[in-house]
Every structure is written in C-alpha cells, then in structure tokens.
Amino acid sequence: MKTFQHATVSSVTDAISILSKHGDNAKLMAGGTDLIGLLKSKATTNYPDVVVNIKPITGLDQIKQESGGLIIGALTRLSDIVDSEAIQDAYPILAEAAASVAMPQIRNVGTLGGNLAQETRCWYFRYPHSIGGRIMCKRKGEGACLAVKGDNRYHAIFGGKKCFAVCPSDMAVALAALDAEIQISGPRGERSVAVTGFYRPLGNVLETDEMITGIRVPRPAQNNRQVFIKHRVRDAIDFATVSVGLVVSMDAETVADARVVLGAVAPGPYRATEAEAALVGRELDQAVIGKAAEASVAGAVPLSGNAYKIEIAKTLVRRALRI
Ligand SMILES: Cc1cc2nc3c(=O)[nH]c(=O)nc-3n(C[C@H](O)[C@H](O)[C@H](O)COP(=O)(O)OP(=O)(O)OC[C@H]3O[C@@H](n4cnc5c(N)ncnc54)[C@H](O)[C@@H]3O)c2cc1C
Ligand code: SF4
Structure with missing residues (x-):
C-alpha cells in the first residue's frame, strides 16, 4: 500500500473542509471495508494523498x-x-437487505453511507496491480470498457453507457424500493437526492467535496408488504447476481401502490416501472404476477454473457410477489 496522510475529524464541517482543500486527492473512510481493500490492491491510479x-x-x-x-x-x-x-x-426490507450483506465481521464495521458509496466490483476494475499490473478502462479514465467484449457475466443489462458495471449495494435496492432519499452535505450547503437518482454509469452524483450525512426513509403506507430477495453464486457470502426489492401496499385485495426494484442489473438500483404499472389496481393472482414478472425486464439489453440475468430477474419478481 502507498503511504497517505490519515486525518481524523469529529464534525461534518471539518470533513468537508479537508475534501474542499484536497479535492480528488482526499478520500473519506467510514468502516474502511471497501476503501482499504481497494487501496491495498492499488487497482486504481487516483490514489489519495489524504484519507x-x-x-x-x-x-x-x-x-x-x-x-x-x-x-x-x-x-x-x-x-x-x-x-x-x-x-x-416498519421497514423489514432494510433489515433483510442488511443481513444479506457480506458477513458479520463486515456488517459490524461497514456503514450505510459506505455501502451506498462503495466502488464497483467489476473484475477488470478491481484487478490488483501486483499481478502483472492494473487494468485501465473507461471508468478509470483511460481506454474503453473491457467488459463489452470480455467476460461480462456479472455486468449490466440495463442502462450501461461507457461503463457496464452494476451497482453492488444491496442497501440501495431496499432503500429505492422504499423511495428513500440520500442527504448530502458540502461547502455549498445541503441537498437531497433520491436513491434512484444517486448513481451514474461512471459512479455517483457526489462532488469530490461532498459527503453523505444520512438517509431519509418515508414511512410506507399502512397495509404494505416488503420483500428483499438476493440471488448469489455463493450463499454464505457474495454480492448479488440479481436481487429484487419490492414494496406493495394493498387496498383490501387490490394493489394500491407498488415499487419493484431490481439490483445488480444496472449502474444503480433499477426501478421496473412497467412491472409496477402491471400491478397497480389489480388483485395479485397468478396471471397478474406473471405479467408483472415479464414486464420487469422490458427493455433489457443483455451483453454477450449475461442474458441469464433476465430469467433470474423474472423468477425473483414472481417469488417476491407470491410471498
Ligand atoms: C468480502 C466483502 C463482501 C461484501 N459483500 C457485500 C454484499 O454482499 N453486499 C453489499 O452491498 N456490499 C458488500 N460488500 C461491501 C460492503 O458492504 C461495504 O464495503 C461496506 O458497507 C462499506 O461500508 P464502509 O463503511 O466500510 O465503507 P468504506 O470502505 O469506509 O467506504 C467505501 C466508499 O464510500 C465512501 N464513503 C464512505 N462513507 C461515506 C459518506 N458518508 N459519504 C460519502 N462517501 C462515503 C468512501 O470514500 C469509499 O469510497 C462487501 C465487502 C467485502 C469486503
Ligand atoms: S464495466 Fe466499467 S469498470 Fe468494468 S471494465 Fe468496463 S468501464 Fe471498466
């Protein structure tokens, strides 16, 4: 690992002041479970001077x-x-998503802000410098996206543009299903961004001098059902290959409102609005569930090796609606 200055702050103002001074050369560290691994591997060239x-x-x-x-x-x-x-x-989907993250050791130090702002797990991006040299690509600012012609089995089927990496955060999926907002502070004041609007194909909307201070989660309607399901290769510990976050509120037997969000299929949590439209105003019978599952992947554009994600997404939506 290269050397860096380690600054400890006790206020948001002090953190922002250091970020404002050093810009891209400073990095925030919360639990460090994502950041330290990335720094150790020297996978990226923009190594911070200050942590x-x-x-x-x-x-x-x-x-x-x-x-x-x-x-x-x-x-x-x-x-x-x-x-x-x-x-x-009142928000069991958040507990389910958090429980699915990594393992107890990481959950005991990893924070919500860090989970939302964690870097991509794209294997080209994460390739360690010590094994033949880091791999440069569009997201690192040099060259094209290697996943397009390479091994893209874990990459995006929606919204890829320049970079086809998916958002690895399980919490983003559950929070998006609850219509949560991320509270951000910076030298220009405070602002809020919907979780669904936080991510961009090459990262997120945070400026280099801003930090996340909290997440506001609106209380769901009274008669609601919340489900988070995550498909992964290794059940013991793994990132999602595809996940679904579902919040449905019922008016007697009829769906009054629905938010269906897919994870690990796009640069951010992907809101399947066509599936939501197929549910609202209807009873949850098998035909409606089947239509919503099909609609959840409308417009998907798989790469050469990840069309299987479409089938998993449909199955997860179907399962979530049947629970
Ligand atoms: C082995 C392993 C398995 C994992 N499995 C999963 C998984 O299944 N699902 C999943 O969702 N995640 C998984 N993760 C990622 C893990 O959830 C995150 O590493 C953790 O939540 C990040 O929190 P942290 O506080 O440690 O972040 P840090 O490592 O401290 O920070 C991560 C990034 O966020 C930035 N950051 C931190 N806090 C803020 C803030 N308040 N404002 C702005 N930027 C901030 C940092 O600058 C850094 O870029 C896994 C990680 C590991 C190492
Ligand atoms: S998906 Fe993104 S991070 Fe991965 S190789 Fe392509 S540009 Fe780089």
Missing part, C-alpha cells in the same frame, strides 16, 4: 424516528440496521 476518518463524527450513527419516517445516519453500521426494532417493525 479522512469520519467515524468519530457524533450523531451520524443513529436511527431516528420522525413523524414522516426514519432518518438513518450515514455512519450507522449495517449490523445496527439488522438489529433495530424500529426497522424490523
């Missing part, structure tokens, strides 16, 4: 109930989300 330890910032590790929903601090650990009674009671 800013934000863990001591007080107040950002709490789950607070407010009238319209929840505010989850960016430094809340994934294990705290799994264990939170408030979340288990």
